[in-house]
Amino acid sequence: MSEHTQNPPRVLRVTDLDADQLAHALLPAAEVLRRGGLVAFPTETVYGLGADGLDADAVRKIFAAKGRPANNPLILHVTDEKHASSLSATWPERAQALADACWPGPLTLVLARSSVVPDAVTAGGPTVAVRAPAHPVARALIELAGRPLAAPSANRYTQVSPTLADHVVKGLGARVEIVVDAGPARVGLESTILSLAHDPPRILRPGTIQRARIEEILGVPVGYLDDAVDDDAPAMMSPGLARKHYAPSARVVLLGEDGATWEALCEASRPTALGAIVTRAPVPAGVHTVRLEHTPEAVARGLYAALHELDELGCAVIAVQNLPDDEAWRAVHNRLSRAVS
Ligand code: TXA
Numbered sequence: 001m002s003e004h005t006q007n008p009p010r011v012l013r014v015t016d017l018d019a020d021q022l023a024h025a026l027l028p029a030a031e032v033l034r035r036g037g038l039v040a041f042p043t044e045t046v047y048g049l050g051a052d053g054l055d056a057d058a059v060r061k062i063f064a065a066k067g068r069p070a071n072n073p074l075i076l077h078v079t080d081e082k083h084a085s086s087l088s089a090t091w092p093e094r095a096q097a098l099a100d101a102c103w104p105g106p107l108t109l110v111l112a113r114s115s116v117v118p119d120a121v122t123a124g125g126p127t128v129a130v131r132a133p134a135h136p137v138a139r140a141l142i143e144l145a146g147r148p149l150a151a152p153s154a155n156r157y158t159q160v161s162p163t164l165a166d167h168v169v170k171g172l173g174a175r176v177e178i179v180v181d182a183g184p185a186r187v188g189l190e191s192t193i194l195s196l197a198h199d200p201p202r203i204l205r206p207g208t209i210q211r212a213r214i215e216e217i218l219g220v221p222v223g224y225l226d227d228a229v230d231d232d233a234p235a236m237m238s239p240g241l242a243r244k245h246y247a248p249s250a251r252v253v254l255l256g257e258d259g260a261t262w263e264a265l266c267e268a269s270r271p272t273a274l275g276a277i278v279t280r281a282p283v284p285a286g287v288h289t290v291r292l293e294h295t296p297e298a299v300a301r302g303l304y305a306a307l308h309e310l311d312e313l314g315c316a317v318i319a320v321q322n323l324p325d326d327e328a329w330r331a332v333h334n335r336l337s338r339a340v341s
Pocket residue numbers: 043045046047048049072073074075106108110122125127128129131133151152153154189190191192193204237238239240241
């Protein structure tokens with residue numbers, strides 16, 4: 001084990017605090033950020049691994065802690081559109097309309113960058129991704145730190161994103177100085193990423209804010225980025241779309257595909273355990289089962305925690321029930337297909 005993982009990070013628990021208590025509790029975290037250190041913090045989607053987004057050295061620590069290639073740009077987390085527009089070269093009407101309708105919330109906008117944004121954040125590219133998170137703890141921390149926070153999901157590269165502070169502590173250990181713990185993430189899957197650098201705009205990563213909603217706000221049709229992104233290509237359109245991503249240690253298999261029957265899966269998982277994530281499907285006795293409510297929102301909220309939990313139980317194989325193939329489930333399918341590959 002590396003020296004980094006020997007000591008656990010400091011955990012700041014910030015549940016059930018009023019605004020003043022919260023600001024007080026977050027002071028040590030803001031202090032770490034201001035001196036260029038790393039703080040993991042809750043957002044409504046997943047926990048983020050934050051650093052001062054205007055300090056290139058601090059930002060480089062994020063890549064080191066995650067083991068993430070430097071060609072994969074980061075999202076800057078801001079308080080509002082005024083803050084966001086200070087980081088982009090332009091603030092188009094479309095950005096304003098989307099910010100009015102969806103911010104603070106799980107929508108990330110890709111825009112032409114301003115020169116104040118370090119190359120380390122944009123991976124040297126011409127655009128910057130910005131998002132105003134809805135979580136009150138994230139908002140308070142950005143304000144206290146007094147700068148935009150660069151933050152990817154707070155997991156090691158290609159692993160499952162954290163929806164609990166405990167996932168961060170187990171995944172990153174002392175690679176992060178402070179973990180701010182505000183309980184489980186409400187949304188559970190990463191934000192929708194929309195490129196306004198394209199005309200018409202394009203969804204680079206589907207999330208819980210869906211295409212129909214974006215089209216309604218903008219009044220123009222919106223496309224998706226072609227899924228076939230090469231993992232190794234530099235200056236990728238959106239490197240998070242690389243195929244192997246969001247992957248637990250276990251092999252994830254979709255039930256019903258290519259002879260993936262319960263019998264075959266039990267056999268394949270020997271001598272360790274078989275796990276299952278289902279909504280409606282019956283599961284044979286002896287399988288470690290996480291049952292989620294059959295709605296896209298509930299599966300989004302519970303999927304990553306289920307993968308973490310079954311991984312920790314040592315399951316060699318995790319069977320996931322096939323879910324409906326319509327637009328409302330798109331973000332869930334997007335993450336599942338990456339966990340499988
Ligand atoms: O919900 C979320 O978005 C979470 C929370 C912490 O805010 N963050 C998150 O960050 O998922 P990350 O780094 O794990 O995923 C961000 C994705 C990556 O795939 C990255 O390549 C892409 O956004 N991205 C960042 N900047 C970009 C840019 N300028 N152009 C295109 N894609 C960009």
